[in-house]
Amino acid sequence: MATTTTMSHQAIGSIVSHRPFKASQFLKEPLNVPMKFRPKRFKIEATASQISVVDNTFLSPSKNRPQEYKKKSNEAALILIRHGESLWNEKNLFTGCVDVPLTQKGVGEAIEAGKKISNIPVDLIFTSSLIRAQMTAMLAMTQHRRKKVPIILHNESVKAKTWSHVFSEETRKQSIPVIAAWQLNERMYGELQGLNKKETAERYGTQQVHEWRRSYEIPPPKGESLEMCAERAVAYFEDNIKPELASGNNVMIAAHGNSLRSIIMYLDDLTSQEVTTLDLSTGVPLLYIFKEGKFMKRGSPVGPTEAGVYAYTKRLAQYREKLDAASQATLD
Numbered sequence: 047m048a049t050t051t052t053m054s055h056q057a058i059g060s061i062v063s064h065r066p067f068k069a070s071q072f073l074k075e076p077l078n079v080p081m082k083f084r085p086k087r088f089k090i091e092a093t094a095s096q097i098s099v100v101d102n103t104f105l106s107p108s109k110n111r112p113q114e115y116k117k118k119s120n121e122a123a124l125i126l127i128r129h130g131e132s133l134w135n136e137k138n139l140f141t142g143c144v145d146v147p148l149t150q151k152g153v154g155e156a157i158e159a160g161k162k163i164s165n166i167p168v169d170l171i172f173t174s175s176l177i178r179a180q181m182t183a184m185l186a187m188t189q190h191r192r193k194k195v196p197i198i199l200h201n202e203s204v205k206a207k208t209w210s211h212v213f214s215e216e217t218r219k220q221s222i223p224v225i226a227a228w229q230l231n232e233r234m235y236g237e238l239q240g241l242n243k244k245e246t247a248e249r250y251g252t253q254q255v256h257e258w259r260r261s262y263e264i265p266p267p268k269g270e271s272l273e274m275c276a277e278r279a280v281a282y283f284e285d286n287i288k289p290e291l292a293s294g295n296n297v298m299i300a301a302h303g304n305s306l307r308s309i310i311m312y313l314d315d316l317t318s319q320e321v322t323t324l325d326l327s328t329g330v331p332l333l334y335i336f337k338e339g340k341f342m343k344r345g346s347p348v349g350p351t352e353a354g355v356y357a358y359t360k361r362l363a364q365y366r367e368k369l370d371a372a373s374q375a376t377l378d
């Protein structure tokens with residue numbers, strides 16, 4: 047079924063661009079995206095009065111970060127975290143691209159997530175452009191043993207980039223670049239955004255609402271199907287995140303239930319049937335290792351504090367030993 051979706055300002059999410067532009071200019075045809083993720087029917091037409099997004103294709107992250115951030119290794123860690131509970135998760139409302147902050151419980155979940163990954167190296171963070179994902183990333187990093195400072199790279203204009211430049215080499219070494227990308231936003235839930243999930247199921251039927259929420263191909267009214275969400279999220283992952291992993295940079299992605307489901311579908315090579323049963327809890331970090339062009343799942347911690355249930359690789363174990371040695375040296 048070929049349909050064209052025209053999105054309003056809610057479609058992509060947040061933030062600012064005062065320059066007139068067509069959002070379609072940011073949806074490049076991805077070159078390396080597998081057939082199942084190539085845009086088939088995804089077309090956005092909007093002007094700046096209807097839509098506003100972070101122009102984060104203006105400067106691509108890997109090309110514009112200083113050399114110091116780049117390093118080589120034959121293995122890299124990839125952490126995926128769905129944001130902690132938001133105010134609309136608490137109220138059981140469809141949220142989609144509406145920009146809602148974390149609840150107190152969500153803040154706690156983000157901090158607990160941070161404890162679980164506190165021994166895993168992180169060189170670079172990608173978040174969506176929505177505050178609940180950004181809060182989660184920042185709160186999680188407060189718990190990291192390496193104590194680097196996450197710094198948002200503002201690439202939306204040359205001026206923003208220049209003004210947020212860090213001049214001290216020493217300080218730069220102690221920081222982690224954070225790149226916010228609207229392509230990692232939650233799926234646009236269309237006319238369901240702001241509706242109560244239980245009431246919607248009562249009105250339209252449990253089966254219909256389940257299809258809107260979990261099927262791969264069926265979009266909610268005027269919203270994005272998981273397939274459409276994958277077309278932007280997986281393309282972004284392939285174009286901007288995978289090259290970082292291939293260069294040995296350890297990456298954390300803080301994003302959303304459905305943008306992460308689409309990325310996990312790609313990483314685990316799930317079928318459109320298998321992905322219907324994939325459901326992500328808030329604030330639980332998943333770990334993958336990227337090695338020799340392949341993604342290997344290393345599990346997800348179940349305990350509240352310890353990362354030990356991850357299947358550590360030798361390199362991760364060495365990193366942890368270094369952290370232990372550094373803490374011991376501080377105590378001595």
Ligand SMILES: O=C(O)[C@H](O)COP(=O)(O)O
Pocket residue numbers: 139140141142143232235259302303304
């Ligand atoms: O956007 C939302 O409402 C949630 O973040 C994800 O909702 P879902 O579990 O209904 O897909």
